[in-house]
Amino acid sequence: MRHQHSRRAFLSGALALPGFQFPSLAQAVQSQTTPYSRPKLKITDVRTAQVRGHGLQLHVRIYTDKGIFGHGEGTDAVVGGAPIVRSFRNFLMGQDPLNVDRLFERIRTAGIFAGAQGGQYVAALTAVETALWDLAGKATGLPIYQLLGGKMRDRIRLYCDSQTEDPKDPEAPKKMGQVRDMGFTAVKIDVDDGRDPNRWDAMNWTASNAEIDTMVSKIRFVREFFPKRVDLAVDMHGRYDMTTGKRMAKECEPFHLLYLEEPVPAENVKAMRDIRESTSTPICCGENLFLRHGFREVLEERAADIIMPDLQKCGGLLEGRKIADMAHTYYVPVAPHCVVSPIGTMASAHMCAAIPNFLILEWHWIQRLELWKNFVQEGEIIEKGFITVPDRPGIGVTMNEAAAKKAQVPNTPWFEAGL
Ligand code: MG
Numbered sequence: 109m110r111h112q113h114s115r116r117a118f119l120s121g122a123l124a125l126p127g128f129q130f131p132s133l134a135q136a137v138q139s140q141t142t143p144y145s146r147p148k149l150k151i152t153d154v155r156t157a158q159v160r161g162h163g164l165q166l167h168v169r170i171y172t173d174k175g176i177f178g179h180g181e182g183t184d185a186v187v188g189g190a191p192i193v194r195s196f197r198n199f200l201m202g203q204d205p206l207n208v209d210r211l212f213e214r215i216r217t218a219g220i221f222a223g224a225q226g227g228q229y230v231a232a233l234t235a236v237e238t239a240l241w242d243l244a245g246k247a248t249g250l251p252i253y254q255l256l257g258g259k260m261r262d263r264i265r266l267y268c269d270s271q272t273e274d275p276k277d278p279e280a281p282k283k284m285g286q287v288r289d290m291g292f293t294a295v296k297i298d299v300d301d302g303r304d305p306n307r308w309d310a311m312n313w314t315a316s317n318a319e320i321d322t323m324v325s326k327i328r329f330v331r332e333f334f335p336k337r338v339d340l341a342v343d344m345h346g347r348y349d350m351t352t353g354k355r356m357a358k359e360c361e362p363f364h365l366l367y368l369e370e371p372v373p374a375e376n377v378k379a380m381r382d383i384r385e386s387t388s389t390p391i392c393c394g395e396n397l398f399l400r401h402g403f404r405e406v407l408e409e410r411a412a413d414i415i416m417p418d419l420q421k422c423g424g425l426l427e428g429r430k431i432a433d434m435a436h437t438y439y440v441p442v443a444p445h446c447v448v449s450p451i452g453t454m455a456s457a458h459m460c461a462a463i464p465n466f467l468i469l470e471w472h473w474i475q476r477l478e479l480w481k482n483f484v485q486e487g488e489i490i491e492k493g494f495i496t497v498p499d500r501p502g503i504g505v506t507m508n509e510a511a512a513k514k515a516q517v518p519n520t521p522w523f524e525a526g527l
Pocket of ligand 1: 343345369370395
């Protein structure tokens with residue numbers, strides 16, 4: 109402190125001399141840096157753009173008075189998200205963006221009567237939170253993983269959400285061959301099918317024997333195509349009832365899945381727990397849960413073997429880290445859901461790099477390879493089914509505007525000011 113005071117006194121004293129050419133320098137030094145030269149930033153604007161990739165993606169940029177900006181992405185629950193982000197402006201403008209958790213907590217708690225427990229409010233806040241981390245990284249010259257506690261691993265293992273699982277599809281071997289040749293060490297398939305002709309009722313989700321057979325045949329078909337070292341996960345999208353969920357989990361046992369995902373919706377935690385207790389197939393859930401509060405009961409009830417928060421939806425990177433840490437105390441690994449562009453995916457990768465209990469991260473863009481590869485200036489970020497987390501500041505990838513704009517949602521802003 110002595111050093112700090114004498115430095116300030118020196119500056120203000122020296123610069124107060126008559127005739128000195130830079131009278132505002134002392135003020136500038138004191139107001140724009142700390143004694144340790146951390147850049148002092150102020151948020152000056154918040155802008156959005158919307159892209160249609162795998163679903164709707166809300167991109168948020170937070171600008172500062174020092175010319176740098178942070179970029180974040182939210183997804184799935186972001187319909188109507190842009191006006192919600194605009195409603196956050198009052199909490200952000202003029203603030204120091206490096207106080208990420210404080211800004212997050214202020215916005216979250218301010219919205220407790222406005223839906224801040226989940227859904228669009230939290231998904232929009234997630235995009236803002238990620239943009240703040242990108243900004244904090246750029247301001248300090250550090251990659252986000254460093255700000256989240258440092259790196260546990262250099263490379264993030266991905267599974268490919270496969271483009272086929274239908275034994276009747278003549279293109280299936282070619283499509284699965286592409287996934288294999290890209291080097292993925294895990295794949296995920298969807299087995300639920302609302303259009304299965306063996307379904308007796310359009311509204312009831314008790315699967316018939318023939319439906320069960322069809323689902324199992326898809327699993328067998330994909331399992332037999334890939335080498336055993338490639339893990340297989342199976343998604344039922346939370347569509348079925350308890351009896352079907354239990355039966356499918358049992359039918360999956362011989363296949364030794366990486367996991368069976370949401371045989372029933374995750375909103376009834378005890379129902380999920382009952383299925384988990386009925387089977388040796390690992391059960392995974394949580395892509396539609398929000399914040400730590402959404403995962404607390406899942407963990408306390410031991411309802412899942414694996415959880416899958418979506419880091420571009422559930423509250424953000426630090427909230428994701430907190431969820432993962434909570435899960436770690438129950439020895440539950442984390443396999444984040446992820447359907448966003450390379451920007452959000454790389455943001456997720458930073459968080460996955462920082463936690464001990466990371467299992468695997470989703471990649472869901474094989475049907476949109478052209479857009480994926482051109483979306484950021486750095487080009488393809490996946491190599492042989494892994495992402496190497498970059499050491500560049502912030503997220504470490506930058507949007508390729510021309511390519512990304514091709515997927516812009518019509519009649520929506522593109523980071524224009526004042527919207
Ligand atoms: Mg799913």
